[in-house]
Amino acid sequence: MDNDFSPPQNFINRELSWLEFNKRVLEWAQDSEVPLFERLKFAAIVSSNLDEFFMVRVASVADQILVGFDQPDPSGLSPQQVIENIFWQVHRMVADQYVCYNRSLLTALRKEKIQILKWAEMNHEQRKALDDYYLRTVYPVLTPLVVDKSRPFPLVLNKSLNIALLLETDDNEFFATVQVPSVLPRLVEVRTTVKGSVFVLLEEIIKIHLEELFCGHMILTSGCYRITRNSDLDWDEDEAEDLLEAIEESLRQRKWGAAIRLEAEKGLDKRLLTILREELEISEEKVYEIKGPIDLTFLMNINQLEGYNHLSYAPLKPQSISAFQREDNYFNMITQHDILLHHPYQAFDPVVNIVRTAACDPDVLAIKQTLYRVSGNSSIIEALAQAAENGKQVTVLVELKARFDEEKNIHWAKRLEKAGCHVIFGMVNLKTHCKLLLIVRKEEDGIKRYVHLSTGNYNDVTAKIYTDLSLFTANLHFGADASAVFNMLSGLSQPSDLHKLTIAPFGLRQRILELIEQEADNARQGKRGKIIVKINSLVDVEIIKALYAASGAGVTIDLIVRGICCLRPGLPGVSEHISVRSIVGRFLEHSRIFFFHNGGDNLLFLSSADWMTRNLDHRVEVLFPIEDQEIKNEIMSILNISLQDTLKARILQADGTYRKIDKRSKKLVDSQDMFYKLAMERAEEGKREK
Numbered sequence: 001m002d003n004d005f006s007p008p009q010n011f012i013n014r015e016l017s018w019l020e021f022n023k024r025v026l027e028w029a030q031d032s033e034v035p036l037f038e039r040l041k042f043a044a045i046v047s048s049n050l051d052e053f054f055m056v057r058v059a060s061v062a063d064q065i066l067v068g069f070d071q072p073d074p075s076g077l078s079p080q081q082v083i084e085n086i087f088w089q090v091h092r093m094v095a096d097q098y099v100c101y102n103r104s105l106l107t108a109l110r111k112e113k114i115q116i117l118k119w120a121e122m123n124h125e126q127r128k129a130l131d132d133y134y135l136r137t138v139y140p141v142l143t144p145l146v147v148d149k150s151r152p153f154p155l156v157l158n159k160s161l162n163i164a165l166l167l168e169t170d171d172n173e174f175f176a177t178v179q180v181p182s183v184l185p186r187l188v189e190v191r192t193t194v195k196g197s198v199f200v201l202l203e204e205i206i207k208i209h210l211e212e213l214f215c216g217h218m219i220l221t222s223g224c225y226r227i228t229r230n231s232d233l234d235w236d237e238d239e240a241e242d243l244l245e246a247i248e249e250s251l252r253q254r255k256w257g258a259a260i261r262l263e264a265e266k267g268l269d270k271r272l273l274t275i276l277r278e279e280l281e282i283s284e285e286k287v288y289e290i291k292g293p294i295d296l297t298f299l300m301n302i303n304q305l306e307g308y309n310h311l312s313y314a315p316l317k318p319q320s321i322s323a324f325q326r327e328d329n330y331f332n333m334i335t336q337h338d339i340l341l342h343h344p345y346q347a348f349d350p351v352v353n354i355v356r357t358a359a360c361d362p363d364v365l366a367i368k369q370t371l372y373r374v375s376g377n378s379s380i381i382e383a384l385a386q387a388a389e390n391g392k393q394v395t396v397l398v399e400l401k402a403r404f405d406e407e408k409n410i411h412w413a414k415r416l417e418k419a420g421c422h423v424i425f426g427m428v429n430l431k432t433h434c435k436l437l438l439i440v441r442k443e444e445d446g447i448k449r450y451v452h453l454s455t456g457n458y459n460d461v462t463a464k465i466y467t468d469l470s471l472f473t474a475n476l477h478f479g480a481d482a483s484a485v486f487n488m489l490s491g492l493s494q495p496s497d498l499h500k501l502t503i504a505p506f507g508l509r510q511r512i513l514e515l516i517e518q519e520a521d522n523a524r525q526g527k528r529g530k531i532i533v534k535i536n537s538l539v540d541v542e543i544i545k546a547l548y549a550a551s552g553a554g555v556t557i558d559l560i561v562r563g564i565c566c567l568r569p570g571l572p573g574v575s576e577h578i579s580v581r582s583i584v585g586r587f588l589e590h591s592r593i594f595f596f597h598n599g600g601d602n603l604l605f606l607s608s609a610d611w612m613t614r615n616l617d618h619r620v621e622v623l624f625p626i627e628d629q630e631i632k633n634e635i636m637s638i639l640n641i642s643l644q645d646t647l648k649a650r651i652l653q654a655d656g657t658y659r660k661i662d663k664r665s666k667k668l669v670d671s672q673d674m675f676y677k678l679a680m681e682r683a684e685e686g687k688r689e690k
Helices: 014-030 036-066 079-111 124-141 202-208 243-254 270-280 296-301 327-336 349-362 377-389 406-419 476-491 508-524 541-554 613-617 629-644 671-689
Strands: 115-116 146-148 162-168 172-180 185-188 197-201 218-229 257-267 287-290 339-343 364-371 391-399 423-424 437-442 447-456 466-473 502-504 530-535 554-562 578-583 595-598 603-607 618-626 649-654 656-661
Touching: 014 036, 014 079, 014 296, 014 656, 036 079, 036 162, 036 218, 036 257, 079 115, 079 218, 079 287, 079 296, 079 618, 115 243, 115 406, 124 185, 124 202, 162 202, 172 530, 172 613, 185 202, 218 270, 296 466, 296 595, 327 466, 339 530, 339 629, 349 364, 349 377, 349 437, 349 447, 349 466, 364 377, 364 476, 377 391, 377 406, 377 466, 391 406, 391 476, 406 423, 437 476, 447 476, 476 618, 502 508, 502 613, 508 530, 508 541, 508 595, 508 613, 530 629, 541 578, 554 629, 554 649, 578 629, 595 629, 603 629
Parallel strands: 115 197, 257 287, 364 391, 391 423, 530 554, 554 578
Antiparallel strands: 146 172, 162 172, 162 218, 185 197, 218 257, 339 466, 364 437, 437 447, 447 466, 502 618, 530 595, 578 649, 595 603, 603 618, 649 656
């Protein structure tokens, strides 16, 4: 198989595939048919996505180049070629993003009487109000920094917005900088007697008052800049005596990693650019000229404006399901049959409420749960803490290595420990990414275990914007397997003889390969071979080669991959029977679903794992089967509707680009809209049954 499918032309580079994904996000900001505030949100997400991409992925490629690593990746590109492609594509993407902002979004905002003004565009009354705001609120927070013989170039904080200046005193020129304080709102509202909303950016206010800030100096030129630093944490778990302390120290170091991107306001004086490049040791191709406000994430804040509901999607109320109409019957209902939830179309409340119920139930003996990313004000955390305070045995695995949530998770770990929970941090050199809840309850016929498994995090905030599936079950085998997994996590033992669950890195890869190979074998025998997979990312080379081999055997493979996809569909003799589509919509597609025809005896699985090497080999993940026929039908409906989407889906071409679906003679289908309508219909049916 390796000899047949290893040529680099069979693979797409993962970084370039990710950039294609971010282009699909940008399309939403560019689409005039999307509500205006939603377009602002997507323009902001493009910026936020690029920040993380540079801090982690570009930083990783840059590190490879720095140490002299020049081996090509599966797509045949060396690190140097990859980074050159990245710079070229990101420059184009940023240019497109700001064309959208300047020519489309600002114009549309003005039509709605929402303005973001420059100082020169404001009247005397508005300037007077901003002068007062500057003196009262902004000035006390600012710290002007001048660079001279006695004061070296300052450490510029990662992702902070700054103003660079060139000063002149006694015929000597000096570089100076001032950070735009992140503790103050970036968008400052200006009171006006005219109907509508008027804003000015905080950096505009500071710029106009620079002479007051640098008294005694002549300001020759000034302009905004921002740097992005390498923020990929690095620690040796084998050497770290205390993982929590090691990560806390790494978090402090993250702020000062090597600069990998410099964003500079258009027109920034070349003398300032030269100083910044030299001091930050950054090459010319890493400099991005920004034709507008640097860092468009501030656009998210406009969405909060009151009185503009017509500029956003109509609120979507997550629907309840009849099984959980009363909190006191949760355990009875789960005993009767497995229960599936489809978020955000169905409410996340039952997941929180079952932990709350268990915390106060005198018959509950123990609660065990894995936490990867939780919300800032987590109801799950409070329920677990209450359970421990009520005398339950509570064990919580808090994953300290969840990237960019490390600090938050450290906080929650300490909170849970204070409440009396047993807090564990997982296995050495493995992230625990599985989503698993186990409740142990004493009942009349003995000890009973209730299990919840999910494709998404125990996060009540993201559950409203991420599409995920989660399952409640009282199946004895699931309960035994869940106990074995928690024993593995706390006791560092490898689980054996699992009944239902498959665990990474202890067999998940092999199980997937076996399922793919079984479909290929069936096709070779003249039987129907069919695979449908819905995931976030497809990167793993071994899995891709197995899919190519199955396609060659005649298996029809439909892949729904939201983000990165390194597989090339439609290659003659390699992937002729494989189609790949991506759905980017109002909600972030996050569920992982796996269907195998299996000779007519359909197999259906859900998982926390994408098909990436990190998930299969370097994380604790869970793959679990769906066996209830009614739930199987429901999930198959989700897959089929996703494959019918003609409005939000994009089809991956063999050259690595994505195209819209030709809607001529096709039914117009928005899969996310259909899922919500189905959830509403089921909720109404449940009410009628009551």
